[in-house]
Amino acid sequence: MTDRERTPRRTDPSGDGRGGAGRPVSESPLSATWRPRVRERAVLVGVGPGVSERDLDELAALADSAGAAPVARVVQSRSDPDPATFVGKGKLSQIHDAVHRLSAEAVIFDDELSPGQLRNLEERLGAKVIDRTALILDIFALHARSREGKAQVELAQLNYLLPRLRGWGEAMSRLGGGIGTRGPGETKLEVDRQHIRRRISKLRRDIQHLSRTRQTKRSRRESSGIPQVAIAGYTNAGKSTLMNSLTAAGVLVADQLFATLDPTTRRLSLPGGREVTVSDTVGFVGKLPHDLVEAFRSTLEEVALASLVLHVADASAGGLDQQIGAVRDVLAEIGAGGLPEVLALNKADLLDEAARRAVRRRYPGAVLVSALTGEGLEELREAVAGALPKPPLEVTLLVPFGREDVTARLYREAEVLSTEEAQEGTVVHARVSERELAVVREFVTRPVRRRVEASR
Ligand SMILES: Nc1nc2c(ncn2[C@@H]2O[C@H](COP(=O)(O)OP(=O)(O)O)[C@@H](O)[C@H]2O)c(=O)[nH]1
Ligand SMILES: [Mg+2]
Numbered sequence: 001m002t003d004r005e006r007t008p009r010r011t012d013p014s015g016d017g018r019g020g021a022g023r024p025v026s027e028s029p030l031s032a033t034w035r036p037r038v039r040e041r042a043v044l045v046g047v048g049p050g051v052s053e054r055d056l057d058e059l060a061a062l063a064d065s066a067g068a069a070p071v072a073r074v075v076q077s078r079s080d081p082d083p084a085t086f087v088g089k090g091k092l093s094q095i096h097d098a099v100h101r102l103s104a105e106a107v108i109f110d111d112e113l114s115p116g117q118l119r120n121l122e123e124r125l126g127a128k129v130i131d132r133t134a135l136i137l138d139i140f141a142l143h144a145r146s147r148e149g150k151a152q153v154e155l156a157q158l159n160y161l162l163p164r165l166r167g168w169g170e171a172m173s174r175l176g177g178g179i180g181t182r183g184p185g186e187t188k189l190e191v192d193r194q195h196i197r198r199r200i201s202k203l204r205r206d207i208q209h210l211s212r213t214r215q216t217k218r219s220r221r222e223s224s225g226i227p228q229v230a231i232a233g234y235t236n237a238g239k240s241t242l243m244n245s246l247t248a249a250g251v252l253v254a255d256q257l258f259a260t261l262d263p264t265t266r267r268l269s270l271p272g273g274r275e276v277t278v279s280d281t282v283g284f285v286g287k288l289p290h291d292l293v294e295a296f297r298s299t300l301e302e303v304a305l306a307s308l309v310l311h312v313a314d315a316s317a318g319g320l321d322q323q324i325g326a327v328r329d330v331l332a333e334i335g336a337g338g339l340p341e342v343l344a345l346n347k348a349d350l351l352d353e354a355a356r357r358a359v360r361r362r363y364p365g366a367v368l369v370s371a372l373t374g375e376g377l378e379e380l381r382e383a384v385a386g387a388l389p390k391p392p393l394e395v396t397l398l399v400p401f402g403r404e405d406v407t408a409r410l411y412r413e414a415e416v417l418s419t420e421e422a423q424e425g426t427v428v429h430a431r432v433s434e435r436e437l438a439v440v441r442e443f444v445t446r447p448v449r450r451r452v453e454a455s456r
Pocket of ligand 2: 065240241280
């Protein structure tokens with residue numbers, strides 16, 4: 001499964017966002033509508049001085065993460081956006097044509113639109129209009145795992161929504177109220193607003209409380225025996241593509257043990273037989289609207305629970321050093337700075353020999369890969385296997401013949417150092433976690449040796 005085929009996270013058997021049988025799916029008046037259910041066809045629009053279609057690469061990757069399929073790109077080079085419709089009249093009709101010719105359902109703008117622009121555009125284009133902020137919020141909502149992360153994202157969504165709410169009372173209330181402006185439309189809108197304001201206050205209180213209890217999350221790291229690899233990096237670096245090509249034959253992890261993880265988590269077998277889970281995390285974005293910084297960080301915080309960070313960067317993009325630096329800074333701030341990191345410099349297929357030599361010299365410990373052609377993936381698997389924290393306990397076991405399942409399990413979930421056939425079975429020398437030890441204790445023949453260095 002790619003994040004394209006993702007199913008909504010919250011239980012929603014009817015798939016209509018209402019949870020069937022009139023049961024609300026979430027407490028928020030909005031959140032059900034933030035779940036992409038089908039792959040919507042979308043036209044991408046960028047405005048700015050000297051803007052080119054390539055400048056919409058990041059927006060395309062963001063749209064993809066949110067479950068949309070970009071079908072066209074329209075750009076307009078101008079420095080001052082039109083106050084009413086953001087783009088000029090000519091462009092508007094070009095977008096309109098594209099929408100109807102390509103049966104697009106949505107138009108996605110690479111900037112934040114004012115509430116008025118959003119409304120005008122929807123009316124004139126006859127399609128759903130999404131701005132950059134709403135798109136990013138949508139992706140955060142799909143990636144938020146912790147209670148704090150979910151609360152931060154919902155808070156940002158509601159703050160975004162509040163000035164954009166409209167009912168049929170609104171057009172008339174602009175006329176100054178009075179006769180003709182009172183009625184169910186306006187009452188309903190006011191009720192919605194009050195409801196949202198109350199919810200915002202509650203979320204703020206919850207978040208204060210939750211950030212105080214954040215520490216307890218850390219203990220979850222040990223709860224699963226299989227090490228977790230978190231893929232982090234900028235949007236458009238190729239995280240999802242790399243995850244797919246690395247785990248092409250891998251199974252989607254859907255069993256109970258990992259129910260709390262991302263639905264895009266997969267198992268990956270490393271050289272030597274050790275297994276890990278790999279999760280695609282929320283991507284860093286270029287122009288991150290200031291109001292979204294907190295939501296982003298708390299959504300990304302789950303990375304701190306992983307055993308290793310697989311940091312993916314686009315080696316063909318400009319500003320590689322700054323991007324790598326920015327990712328590492330934020331990871332350090334959210335408590336993931338101490339984790340082992342493997343740096344994958346992706347899109348090697350786009351580099352010529354000179355550029356390859358330059359990045360190799362600049363990042364000697366990194367692995368040059370191409371998620372697209374498969375180049376370097378074997379080396380990357382080895383680098384991940386080598387950088388994984390070692391299980392802390394060294395044991396010798398005697399596994400009787402007929403219990404090959406135990407040996408197989410040790411290969412998968414521990415680190416097998418050596419095996420030797422003996423008369424009564426196989427002598428296995430391995431490094432295991434506390435949890436693994438509990439499972440295989442009956443076969444241990446030698447006292448357990450604990451490694452001196454602290455490890456996760
Ligand atoms: N040339 C090239 N393009 C790549 C490579 N990996 C990913 N891409 C492209 O880069 C874009 C963004 O990839 P995606 O995996 O969605 O990035 P994400 O936002 O980090 O998940 C897509 O158009 C991919 O096809 C690569 O190794 N080489
Ligand atoms: Mg992605």
